[in-house]
Amino acid sequence: MRIALIHEWFTTIAGSEKVVEQILHLYPQADVFAVYADPETVKTTAFLQGHRIESSFISKLPRANKSYRSYLPLMPLAVEQFDLSAYDIVISSAHAVCKGVLTGPDQLHISYMHSPIRYAWDLQHQYLRESGLVNGLKAWLAKWLLHKIRIWDYRTAAGVDHFVANSRFIGRRIHKVYGRKSDVIYPPVDVAAFDFCEQKQDYYLTASRLVPYKRMDLIVQAFAQMPTKKLVVIGDGPDMPKLRALATPNVTLLGYQSFEALKHYMQQARAFVFAAEEDFGITPVEAQACGTPVIAYGTGGSRETVVDSPDPTKATGIWFAEQSVDSLVSAIERFESLPSPISPQVCRQHAERFSIERFRGEFSEYVNQRWVEFRESIG
Structure with missing residues (x-):
């Protein structure tokens, strides 16, 4: 099978890139396409080595290395320029535009959806508020562009043969936006990297990028009302000054920490606190891999990764x-x-239900089954 994998952009290695890593482990012969690929990230990312990597014209535009997201209005056009006609199977790892790649009737397109474009659909109003685009000419231009992207996004869903959602929550979003059913394969979590620890200390932990939607401010404010309970906060980002202003003596802000330090705190915490609405949410699973319970906002992916039960x-x-x-x-x-x-x-x-090995087994079996069905359907 000749396989192409397309991903939106390679700039940092986060949750969606971890999915790409495991797909490429399963299909080492696959060629890789990206709307934007940062040269330094490509050069220093081990799982991308040895693959043919082609990026779109977005990579050649001015200041693309710092402002590639500002070219969002051009990305639908960019993704349609990839010529994938030589491939039998196209796998898109999508959270923005790459599921809109053009394929033919004799090609199988499987889209692993991290989410439909959040800022164009149900989170549009939140995105516009946080970007200061509520009133004025720029706001109306942004709304018009998002309107056009929604039309394109809905239309291109017809080019996907099978949707795979990273959670049942995202499966519901796919059905709401595209009117399509999806199959759920949870993303891979490196459970083996987080050692189990049964003995706990008397502090709570939260860890995240300090950005508004993570609601770290809410967690700090809650512990400000509970002065006898200790909270440790790991992470850095634009909300750090706000958290410093809110923090009381029982709240310790550690800023960015190494993986080993994060794991140490995660292993020994009384519980991990998570207040974001996430599509899946890897960090709560990592905490549970350490044997640490999670106190989570009960919506989105947390309802699937955290079990609140009387049993x-x-x-x-x-x-x-x-x-x-x-x-x-x-x-x-x-x-x-x-x-x-x-x-x-x-x-x-x-x-352990979310391990890397489990993902590899489920995803490879899924692709094989869909390929057999596809070949039978076209004769």
Whole structure:
């Protein structure tokens, strides 16, 4: 099988790139296409070595290395310029435009969806508010561009033979936006890199990029109301000054930390606190791999990665219902008053459901089955 893999951009190695890494492990012969590929990232990323990598004309535009996202209006055009006619199977790793690549009737297109374009669909209004694009000429231009992208995005869904969602939550978003069914294959989490630890210390942990939608401010404010409980915050970003202003003596802001330091704190925390609405959310799974329970905002991917159950053989954490200080405080109080503590062993066993090995097995079997069905359908 001649296989092409297309991804939006290679600039940092985050959750969606971890999916690409494992797909390329399964298909080392695959050629790689990207709307934008940062040369330094490509050069220093081990799993991209040995692959033919082709990027679009976006990479040649002025200041693309710093402002590639500003070329979003041109990206639908860019992704349609890739000539993939020589390939039997096209796999798109999509959270923006790359599922719109052009394929023919004798090619199988499987799109692994991290999400439909969030800022063009249900999160448009939040995106515009956070970007200061509510009123004025620039705001109306942005709204018009997003409107045009929605039309293009919906139309190009017809070119996908099979959608794979990274969670049931994203599966519902795919159905809402495109009117298409999808199959769920959870993304790979490197569970083996997080050592199990049964003994816990008396502090809570949260770790994330410090950006608005992660709601780290909510977590810090909640612990400001609970001065006897300790919170450790790991991460850096534009919200750091805001968190410093909110932090009370029981809150320790550590900023960016190495992987080993993060793992150490994660292993020994009483619980990991997570307040974002995520499509999947890898960090709560990593915490559970350490044997650490999770207190999470009970929506999005957290409802699939964290188990809030009265059954102690299943429970791995607590959900809170609203992104509010009162709701989080109540969840922490409920966590501390559980009749029996959440089992670290149960947390670890649950995390192993999301392992790299599980992803490889499920994804390769899925592609093989769809390929056999496709070949039979075209005779």
